[in-house]
Amino acid sequence: MNRPVSILLASLTGALVLSVALGSVPLPLDRVLAALAFQSSQGDELVVWQIRLPRALAAAFVGAALGMSGAALQGLLRNPLAEPGILGVSATAALFATFVLYFGLATAGPLVLPSAAVAGALIATLLVALAAIRTRSVVTLILIGVGLSSFSAAIMALLMNLAPNPFSLADMVNWMLGTVDNRSFDDLVFALPFMAIGAVVLLASRRGLSALALGDEAAEGMGLDLKRQRLAVIIGAGLATGAAVALAGAIGFVGIVAPHLVRPFLRYDPARLLVPSSLLGALILVLADIGVRVLPTDSELKLGVVASLLGAPVFIWIAARRKLA
Amino acid sequence: MSVLQTSNLSYAVDGMPLVVDAGFSLRTGELIALIGPNGSGKTTLLRLALGLLSADMGATSMDGKPVASLTPVERARKVAYLPQARPLVWPQPVRDVVSLGRFAYGAALGRLSDSDEAAVSQAISACHLDGFEERAADTLSGGELARVHLARALAAETPLLIADEPVAALDPRYQHQTMRLFASMARVGRGVLTVVHDLDLTLRYATRVLWMHDGRIVADGSPAETFTSERLRNVFGIEAEIVRNGAHIRLDTFGPA
Numbered sequence: 385m386n387r388p389v390s391i392l393l394a395s396l397t398g399a400l401v402l403s404v405a406l407g408s409v410p411l412p413l414d415r416v417l418a419a420l421a422f423q424s425s426q427g428d429e430l431v432v433w434q435i436r437l438p439r440a441l442a443a444a445f446v447g448a449a450l451g452m453s454g455a456a457l458q459g460l461l462r463n464p465l466a467e468p469g470i471l472g473v474s475a476t477a478a479l480f481a482t483f484v485l486y487f488g489l490a491t492a493g494p495l496v497l498p499s500a501a502v503a504g505a506l507i508a509t510l511l512v513a514l515a516a517i518r519t520r521s522v523v524t525l526i527l528i529g530v531g532l533s534s535f536s537a538a539i540m541a542l543l544m545n546l547a548p549n550p551f552s553l554a555d556m557v558n559w560m561l562g563t564v565d566n567r568s569f570d571d572l573v574f575a576l577p578f579m580a581i582g583a584v585v586l587l588a589s590r591r592g593l594s595a596l597a598l599g600d601e602a603a604e605g606m607g608l609d610l611k612r613q614r615l616a617v618i619i620g621a622g623l624a625t626g627a628a629v630a631l632a633g634a635i636g637f638v639g640i641v642a643p644h645l646v647r648p649f650l651r652y653d654p655a656r657l658l659v660p661s662s663l664l665g666a667l668i669l670v671l672a673d674i675g676v677r678v679l680p681t682d683s684e685l686k687l688g689v690v691a692s693l694l695g696a697p698v699f700i701w702i703a704a705r706r707k708l709a
Numbered sequence: 710m711s712v713l714q715t716s717n718l719s720y721a722v723d724g725m726p727l728v729v730d731a732g733f734s735l736r737t738g739e740l741i742a743l744i745g746p747n748g749s750g751k752t753t754l755l756r757l758a759l760g761l762l763s764a765d766m767g768a769t770s771m772d773g774k775p776v777a778s779l780t781p782v783e784r785a786r787k788v789a790y791l792p793q794a795r796p797l798v799w800p801q802p803v804r805d806v807v808s809l810g811r812f813a814y815g816a817a818l819g820r821l822s823d824s825d826e827a828a829v830s831q832a833i834s835a836c837h838l839d840g841f842e843e844r845a846a847d848t849l850s851g852g853e854l855a856r857v858h859l860a861r862a863l864a865a866e867t868p869l870l871i872a873d874e875p876v877a878a879l880d881p882r883y884q885h886q887t888m889r890l891f892a893s894m895a896r897v898g899r900g901v902l903t904v905v906h907d908l909d910l911t912l913r914y915a916t917r918v919l920w921m922h923d924g925r926i927v928a929d930g931s932p933a934e935t936f937t938s939e940r941l942r943n944v945f946g947i948e949a950e951i952v953r954n955g956a957h958i959r960l961d962t963f964g965p966a
């Protein structure tokens with residue numbers, strides 16, 4: 385294991401423990417550990433196992449999925465600004481999930497909602513990738529993503545406008561803003577398989593991302609099966625992002641910030657970037673979620689809002705500093 | 710002995726013929742210059758020959774096997790390709806970019822075998838990039854970058870190399886050095902096909918010249934056989950005189966015809 389990965393793993397473990405310890409009732413470390421080992425009072429175990437741990441893990445898995453998807457999409461499209469949020473993938477997935485909620489289809493089974501989000505993510509990734517490959521222009525790509533996001537947001541606004549009651553309205557707001565509040569282990573169980581398959585597909589095809597650094601033509605000449613590579617990244621990123629949205633709603637910018645920060649430590653290699661990006665994505669969201677819970681605001685801030693507040697300036701900074709190509 | 714053989718290749722986009730009935734062979738031991746004016750179909754012909762584009766008509770084979778039947782990795786181990794467009798997005802160190810040339814051998818950056826390392830070091834030296842190994846790609850000049858890409862293609866250590874305008878960004882000294890490198894590769898039993906715009910370099914180094922005009926190969930032979938004033942006028946639209954001095958041929962160019 386290389387050094388960035390070890391450091392990130394250690395920090396992530398620390399952040400997860402911290403996340404379980406902090407909250408409206410702070411638990412000292414020994415009580416946290418005792419509760420994790422089922423050696424504690426029922427109250428402590430309830431707080432840790434039913435409320436805080438699933439929430440912390442949800443933040444971690446969502447961050448990991450978004451970080452890895454962002455890194456893979458950036459490698460495929462050779463663009464440091466490509467990210468599920470910017471490209472409209474998250475918004476489309478959230479829209480599909482909202483549809484299912486709106487028409488009451490989610491009650492049909494626990495897999496309906498994640499499947500809908502994954503389907504939305506796959507469709508959006510496919511659309512954007514096709515457009516990117518056709519136009520080969522960075523600006524066009526981002527604009528198509530903006531268009532897709534706006535369109536999804538418009539339909540979402542329409543659904544909110546027509547919302548039958550305040551409860552479904554509140555539900556939709558949660559999807560749009562993104563949160564891991566009130567997540568249970570059941571939610572995790574139904575989203576994780578999609579994430580796991582997506583991650584495996586991305587990791588299995590990561591070596592091709594290195595080759596793509598030299599452009600499609602050179603990569604093909606070097607022996608890369610371009611079609612297969614593109615398909616793998618689209619499916620992998622679609623599955624992972626869709627599952628992340630199913631778990632937490634649309635959370636933007638993690639997929640941009642995480643790869644950007646670790647890139648210099650991995651010699652800018654798009655393949656070696658995947659694992660550290662997912663770890664850093666997880667770390668960012670776990671820390672942001674701690675912040676959301678600890679900040680003394682009247683109503684709890686949404687995780688996605690905090691992520692955007694931190695991430696959007698980084699996006700602008702990267703866009704303004706681009707040199708190559 | 711490796712041979713890339715193409716015959717009767719035709720390719721059209723939206724009814725516009727880009728390559729018409731073109732065929733050639735590239736063998737080890739040869740340094741072929743593919744010449745022709747802008748838009749004559751040189752790059753398209755190369756991509757057809759490599760199987761990166763599928764031809765409307767005609768066939769292309771490698772050592773007797775149709776290129777389409779080879780896997781991308783099998784093909785990449787026989788012939789290296791240096792395309793004309795070389796976008797680099799990430800400021801990767803030179804050594805890593807060159808190491809990508811070992812892709813077809815299963816190499817992953819950060820995990821190179823000894824033979825991969827040896828090939829990469831040799832390619833770096835051959836392109837005079839010693840001392841540049843850890844420089845970031847975005848700090849290099851156009852010519853240095855062109856040599857990095859060439860080193861990447863050389864690192865694959867394939868019997869055949871196809872290069873699309875490898876010397877375009879280079880100063881005269883490196884142009885000659887690159888062509889000399891190709892010539893020595895051909896002498897030790899590798900085969901090189903390169904698109905060149907400089908006719909003097911072609912005359913000096915090529916063992917064979919393919920002349921391309923409006924998608925067709927209009928001449929195929931040694932420089933001495935194929936360079937004539939008439940052909941230069943017809944293909945390139947320039948007025949030039951061929952000066953023969955024993956075995957040595959020189960070009961005296963007056964201007965557009």
